[in-house]
Amino acid sequence: MLFNFLDFIRKNSGESKQVAKDRLKMVIMNDRVNMQLIEDIKYDIIGVIKNYMEIDEDNFQISIRQSSNNAAGTKMPVLFADFPIKKIYKN
Amino acid sequence: MTEIIVVTSGKGGVGKTTTSANLGTGLAMQGKKVAMIDADIGLRNLDVIVGLENRIVYDLIDVVEGHCRLKQALIKDKRCDTLFLMPAAQTKDKDAVTPEQMLKLCNALREEEFDYVIIDCPAGIEQGFRNAIAGADRAVVVTTPEVSAVRDADRIIGMLNANGLGSPKLILNRIRPQLVKKGDMMSVEDVSEILAVDILGIVPDDENIVVCANKGEPAVINSNSPAGQAYRNIVKRIIGYEVPFMDLEKKEGFMGKIKKLFGA
Numbered sequence: 038m039l040f041n042f043l044d045f046i047r048k049n050s051g052e053s054k055q056v057a058k059d060r061l062k063m064v065i066m067n068d069r070v071n072m073q074l075i076e077d078i079k080y081d082i083i084g085v086i087k088n089y090m091e092i093d094e095d096n097f098q099i100s101i102r103q104s105s106n107n108a109a110g111t112k113m114p115v116l117f118a119d120f121p122i123k124k125i126y127k128n
Numbered sequence: 129m130t131e132i133i134v135v136t137s138g139k140g141g142v143g144k145t146t147t148s149a150n151l152g153t154g155l156a157m158q159g160k161k162v163a164m165i166d167a168d169i170g171l172r173n174l175d176v177i178v179g180l181e182n183r184i185v186y187d188l189i190d191v192v193e194g195h196c197r198l199k200q201a202l203i204k205d206k207r208c209d210t211l212f213l214m215p216a217a218q219t220k221d222k223d224a225v226t227p228e229q230m231l232k233l234c235n236a237l238r239e240e241e242f243d244y245v246i247i248d249c250p251a252g253i254e255q256g257f258r259n260a261i262a263g264a265d266r267a268v269v270v271t272t273p274e275v276s277a278v279r280d281a282d283r284i285i286g287m288l289n290a291n292g293l294g295s296p297k298l299i300l301n302r303i304r305p306q307l308v309k310k311g312d313m314m315s316v317e318d319v320s321e322i323l324a325v326d327i328l329g330i331v332p333d334d335e336n337i338v339v340c341a342n343k344g345e346p347a348v349i350n351s352n353s354p355a356g357q358a359y360r361n362i363v364k365r366i367i368g369y370e371v372p373f374m375d376l377e378k379k380e381g382f383m384g385k386i387k388k389l390f391g392a
Contacts, residue, residue, distance in 0.1 A: 054311045
């Protein structure tokens with residue numbers, strides 16, 4: 038009984054700081070980024086990609102999400118861009 | 129020259145009023161002439177924290193509406209001759225004042241040759257916040273090492289920047305060294321990394337603060353209080369001295385020792 042109790046204390050301590058940091062980074066990132074900024078990024082990216090391929094601009098999606106752990110074991114917010122490719126230009 | 133400092137946080141309950149009271153009192157203890165302004169119209173509290181609630185006759189609204197002279201609404205502190213409090217009105221709400229009126233009030237205080245004016249900002253990002261920052265020269269942001277408080281601090285820092293109060297300084301309040309050591313509380317480094325602002329001070333969680341609030345005496349006058357020591361350090365940094373941050377590791381409470389014994 039006592040051992041179970043000690044196990045309980047140990048299991049529930051020591052790692053929550055990193056969880057807090059990861060959650061904070063994500064939430065602050067989203068707070069800082071407004072929709073206009075996302076639209077601006079989208080517009081600029083389309084401009085660059087257009088030089089190389091034809092994409093479906095209506096179904097172009099951009100979002101900020103939490104990544105899985107990186108090499109250092111910490112989570113980072115990541116900018117995701119999903120753009121359906123219609124055609125890749127030959128040089 | 130008068131320096132007007134607004135103490136703000138976004139989130140309520142992180143220690144803005146306690147910080148305002150301790151900074152004001154601490155600066156006065158250093159011989160500075162200080163006015164503390166309670167800008168939390170409708171929910172005044174600074175008067176109770178410094179123990180001057182029974183001496184209020186006129187308040188901030190009376191001054192901005194011209195019902196009394198500036199000096200009549202400045203209550204002299206019990207302990208420091210150079211410390212004054214301008215209480216907030218309790219019967220009005222935040223819309224009773226405009227940023228223009230606050231700016232005028234701040235300019236009037238500059239003419240009274242105060243060294244420092246400390247403005248205790250209400251929680252939130254609405255009218256009360258805009259009023260409190262209107263006449264300030266610089267801002268201090270108070271936060272605790274919790275996700276919600278740090279998130280709100282980030283919002284407030286963004287709004288201060290947008291309103292011409294760039295590079296605010298941060299006070300990290302209610303740090304619990306044992307929890308930080310265990311990895312269960314964000315450290316000063318963690319918070320400053322996320323918010324990317326300079327740290328003005330770190331204040332340990334201290335039971336004395338509760339006792340001080342009960343008595344209406346700021347912790348900064350209590351030489352045995354760790355939080356009081358932290359505030360005295362912050363005050364010196366505001367005046368311009370270089371003071372190293374407190375070593376929080378040293379003070380380990382009784383419970384901390386017990387827990388260590390059990391290996392928790």
